[in-house]
Amino acid sequence: MLSGAVPIAEIWRGPLAESEHAGHVVVAGPDGGTIAALGAPGTVVLPRSSAKMIQALPLVMSGAADEAALTDRHLALACASHEGAPLHVGAVADWLSGLGLSEADLRCGTQPSRDKELKLEMIRRGEAPSQLHNNCSGKHAGFLTLNRRLGGGSEYQEPDHPVQKAALDAFEEATGASSPGFGIDGCSAPNFAASMEGMARAMSVFATAHTRDDTFSRAAARLVQAMISHPVEVAGEGRACTLLMQAAQEPAALKFGAEGFFVAILPERGLGIAVKVADGATRAAESAIAAVLVGLGVLDERHPDVQRFMAPEIVNRRGLVTGEIRPAPALAQLGAKSARA
Amino acid sequence: MLSGAVPIAEIWRGPLAESEHAGHVVVAGPDGGTIAALGAPGTVVLPRSSAKMIQALPLVMSGAADEAALTDRHLALACASHEGAPLHVGAVADWLSGLGLSEADLRCGTQPSRDKELKLEMIRRGEAPSQLHNNCSGKHAGFLTLNRRLGGGSEYQEPDHPVQKAALDAFEEATGASSPGFGIDGCSAPNFAASMEGMARAMSVFATAHTRDDTFSRAAARLVQAMISHPVEVAGEGRACTLLMQAAQEPAALKFGAEGFFVAILPERGLGIAVKVADGATRAAESAIAAVLVGLGVLDERHPDVQRFMAPEIVNRRGLVTGEIRPAPALAQLGAKSARA
Numbered sequence: 001m002l003s004g005a006v007p008i009a010e011i012w013r014g015p016l017a018e019s020e021h022a023g024h025v026v027v028a029g030p031d032g033g034t035i036a037a038l039g040a041p042g043t044v045v046l047p048r049s050s051a052k053m054i055q056a057l058p059l060v061m062s063g064a065a066d067e068a069a070l071t072d073r074h075l076a077l078a079c080a081s082h083e084g085a086p087l088h089v090g091a092v093a094d095w096l097s098g099l100g101l102s103e104a105d106l107r108c109g110t111q112p113s114r115d116k117e118l119k120l121e122m123i124r125r126g127e128a129p130s131q132l133h134n135n136c137s138g139k140h141a142g143f144l145t146l147n148r149r150l151g152g153g154s155e156y157q158e159p160d161h162p163v164q165k166a167a168l169d170a171f172e173e174a175t176g177a178s179s180p181g182f183g184i185d186g187c188s189a190p191n192f193a194a195s196m197e198g199m200a201r202a203m204s205v206f207a208t209a210h211t212r213d214d215t216f217s218r219a220a221a222r223l224v225q226a227m228i229s230h231p232v233e234v235a236g237e238g239r240a241c242t243l244l245m246q247a248a249q250e251p252a253a254l255k256f257g258a259e260g261f262f263v264a265i266l267p268e269r270g271l272g273i274a275v276k277v278a279d280g281a282t283r284a285a286e287s288a289i290a291a292v293l294v295g296l297g298v299l300d301e302r303h304p305d306v307q308r309f310m311a312p313e314i315v316n317r318r319g320l321v322t323g324e325i326r327p328a329p330a331l332a333q334l335g336a337k338s339a340r341a
Numbered sequence: 342m343l344s345g346a347v348p349i350a351e352i353w354r355g356p357l358a359e360s361e362h363a364g365h366v367v368v369a370g371p372d373g374g375t376i377a378a379l380g381a382p383g384t385v386v387l388p389r390s391s392a393k394m395i396q397a398l399p400l401v402m403s404g405a406a407d408e409a410a411l412t413d414r415h416l417a418l419a420c421a422s423h424e425g426a427p428l429h430v431g432a433v434a435d436w437l438s439g440l441g442l443s444e445a446d447l448r449c450g451t452q453p454s455r456d457k458e459l460k461l462e463m464i465r466r467g468e469a470p471s472q473l474h475n476n477c478s479g480k481h482a483g484f485l486t487l488n489r490r491l492g493g494g495s496e497y498q499e500p501d502h503p504v505q506k507a508a509l510d511a512f513e514e515a516t517g518a519s520s521p522g523f524g525i526d527g528c529s530a531p532n533f534a535a536s537m538e539g540m541a542r543a544m545s546v547f548a549t550a551h552t553r554d555d556t557f558s559r560a561a562a563r564l565v566q567a568m569i570s571h572p573v574e575v576a577g578e579g580r581a582c583t584l585l586m587q588a589a590q591e592p593a594a595l596k597f598g599a600e601g602f603f604v605a606i607l608p609e610r611g612l613g614i615a616v617k618v619a620d621g622a623t624r625a626a627e628s629a630i631a632a633v634l635v636g637l638g639v640l641d642e643r644h645p646d647v648q649r650f651m652a653p654e655i656v657n658r659r660g661l662v663t664g665e666i667r668p669a670p671a672l673a674q675l676g677a678k679s680a681r682a
Contacts, residue, residue, distance in 0.1 A: 001351070001361035007343055011600070012620060013524030016534055018387050019621035020342035021599050022363075046359050109658025123464045134658060183354030184663040193357055257359050259352070279620035280352060280360035317450030317475060322525040 001278045002227055004040025008277065008331060009284040011316070013323035019150065021284035023123050023260065023277040026340040027294060028200035030208050030270030032176060035341040041197045045276045046183050049081040050257030052139050053223045053265075054174050055189070058166035060219035065148035072079025076230035077138030081256060083236030084133035091233070092137045099277055101144055106131040108140045108156040108187040115236065136187035140232075143189070153304035155251060159190045168192055168197045173216060174202035186258065196274050199263065206253070224265055227253040237329055240286045243305040248298050254289065256282070261287040266298060271338060282296045283325060286310065291327035295335020342619045344383025349618065349672060350625040352668070354664035357543035362625035364601065364618040368679040369541035371549050371611030376682040382538045386617045387524050388582020391421040391598030393480050394564045394606075395515050395543055396530070400483045401560035405490035409440060416564055417571035418479030422597055424577030425474035428655065432574070432581055433478045442485055447472040449481045449528040450499040456524065456577065474668035477528035479574075481636050484530070498532040509533055512554060514557060515543035527599065537615050544613025547594070547606045565606055568594040581627045584646040589639050595630065597623070603630040607639060612679060620660060624666060628652065632668035 005022035034041055056078040059065050065075065073096055096102055111134040122129065133135060141164050142153035142157045144229030152162040159182065168190075173178055175198035175329065185191040196201070205289045209220035227234050228251045235241035241254045241261075248254075253265040260277025262285040273292060275286040290310035293299040299306045314323035347362035353359065365380030375382055397419040400406050406440060407415065415436055423429035437443055452475040454460045464471065484497045485503050490668060493503040500523065508531075513520055516539035526532040535543070550561035568575050569592045576582035581603075582595045589595075594606040601618025603626040618625040631651035634640040640647045655664040 001358055002348055002363055010342070013387055013532075015522050016385065016524055017342055018524065021620050022343055044357065046354055046357060107659070109660075111658050120464055123461055124467075126465075158469050183357055183359065184657065185660060186657045186663070188657060188659050188661060189674060191354075201668060241342050278360060279362050279622055279625075281620055281622070284620075316525065316527045316529060317452050318448070319450075320525060320529060323525070 003279040004043065006039045006330065007326045008015070008038070010326045011314070011323065018323065021279060021281050023275065023284065023288060024196045025273070025275050025288060025291070026196045026200035026293065027334065028197070028204035028272040029341060030204060032201040032204050034197050034200065036326040036338045037186045038330055038334055041195070043196050043276070044180055044193050045196055045261070046191050046193050046259070047199050047263070047274070048185060048200070048257035048259055048261050049136070050255050050263040051066065051171065051191065052081070052255060053079040053206060053227065053244050053253070054171050055139060055167045056142050056223055057170035057174070057216065057219050058163070059146045059336050060222055061215050062149050062166070067149060068145045070145065072226035072229050073233055073264055074225035078142035078156045079227050079255065080138045080224060081135040082138060083115050083232065083239060084111065084118065084135065085115035085236050086118055088236065089113070089132045091139050095141045096144070099148060101146060103131050104316060105144055105154070106134070106137060106140045107155065107307070108134040108136045111135060118153060119306065123339070134187060135331050137242070139189070140187065157189045164190050175199060175204050176201050180288045184327060196276060198224035199270050199274035203265045203273070203274060204270060207267050207272050208270040212265055224253050224267055227255070240309050244299065245289060246294070247303045247305045248293070249300060250298055252298055256285065260285040262286065264289060264293060266296070287325050287327045288331055291331035292335040295332035296339045342384065343386065346619040347380045347671065349379070349629045349669045352655070352666045354663065359664065360365060360622060362618050364625065364629065365537045366614070366616050366629060366675060367537045367541035368633070368675065369538070369613040370682060371543035371545060373545050375538050375541065377679045379671055379675055384437055384537050384617070385521055385530050385534050386537055386540065387534055388540050388596035388604070388615070389506070389526060389600055389602050390477070391513065391540070391596050391602040391604040391615070391620040392532065393422070393596060393676065394420040394594070396480060396508045396569065397483050397564055398511035398515070398557065398560050399504070400487045401563055402506060402511070402556050403487060403490050403507070405487045408490060409486045413567040414574055415576035416567035418595065419483035420564055420568050421479045421575045422476040423457065423479060423574065424580060425452065425458050425476065426456035426577050427459055427576065427578065427670070429479070430454070430473045431500050433482050436482045437485070440486060440489060440520070443571050444472050446485055446495070447475070447481045448477060449475040449477045452476060453539050458565060461489050461529040468591045475528060480530070481528065491501065505531050516540060517542050537617060538613040543607050543610060544604050545614070548608050548613050549611040551608055555569065565594050565608055568596070576638070581650050585631060585640065585650060587642045588622035588646045590641060591633070591639055593634070593639055597626065601626040603627065605634060607637070628666050628668045629672055633666050636673035637680045654666050
């Protein structure tokens, strides 16, 4: 994973660079081919939650989404790593209820809410987190919706289940390659591997989907629209995906993934971007995607929410600024090069 | 920081290496010279909390510790990054009270307790964390004790304060070099920089201190003994420092530092070890120090607490094992080489 990786962010404390992150970045053009890259574009990666819009494709393509009368808000939740705030939890609960299902049908496992207020309130009330609070509960509600159509068994998260076979087909179609394998994700669903170029290609397939009229492309375009229309559903207030989508000067669908992943879909340019931090650090992935998008002109570096993720100050326990994150200049240069391509 | 760093740990998920960490490791022999290293031994680093036993030297050397009738338990807390469990918080409160001081005299800032039970209890009671819960409160109680002797002003954390000047003197004496600068730490005290070789040398100075009889060495030997005698005070139940010290087959003082630092002091061998993960990841620092100590024969890799940090399983939200951390074989080889040196 470090092989061929290049420096992408430095962590400074006072006059000293204390830590440093390396990674891989690929930008794919409208035809899916790589137009700019840092690091080793052939590196095989697990995109984790950055693949959620791909995993949601069969839900729409199969007609299951329409059959269940899902709105764009539901589809945004299907693509989300949400923070388990009341708005996310309530929407997924209603969705399951509309299917005649309940929390017990989910297979994502429990996770405490990351919504600060709700989390504290639940501790005060002595209330245990449920599977609805899991950041993947929308994705799993999507799996259950698809499963109703496919008629598979209850263990829809198993790799050989029709739901996951459909997800793999969509993944290989989007990335344009056979997946070399999978890992089991935090939510127990398989997470399929691709090359960095494959993931960037997949994002450009989504970015250009609105220009095509086949079933696959219509589904992809609808999911992009859902994410862009519902940035709070995709993550939550204060989260990088949400704030950077809201700060963007043109439509952009952004999606974080665990272990240092981040992707961007830019429909007006037909570009797809994939970022992987070799060591898995979230702080570097957020900084890197923001820096590339600044270079592209999609984000304005003077916007406070852009600064907050691209080059945040590090503040200590007494509120003193003790350091900062500095994205590598190569990232903005990569963005600028991609804008000219 | 990445320049010259070598791979030290891989994060596996299913059949795929998902992330990877690089870093620097130096082992210093009884004379302070480097006997084995991985990465770039000259790299300038901020040792963060791995320097706490150095920062505590003036407390003992000055006679302030004896004047305040501090026990080894107090000295272990002065070297600690404790988790703010009741035993730590209570001991520091009593210590301050004995000095005629209180929590308000600390300058470390507040931090929520990392003791799971106490943290939840405080949330339920609506109780705000205090500076006593800060992982550095013992270090700061030590600073206040020294300050009573030195007669400095109340802002003992400022870099030009006599307390911090004494800490710098001790740091340069231990590392054997002028410090090239400092950053402000999470607790607002200056954290002095050294080379990796300098930090390993400092740890070997501590490891051999019991063989010398000067004021500096007597203080260093006493601090090592305090840490080894009170592993729970140094961190807390379930923490790497505590469990690995308890698992060690010979006396060993171990100390974690933020941003991927870890040091070891081995008094029976006169060896000092410094580990820095270039990207700052705790998981890799814990894995690396454990692997080096296994190679040295200080830890037994079959011990469950050694496995837990050296090569832990990664478990998902449903309790399934989805992956593992694999330390680079070079770490145990470095340890084995050091054992033969």
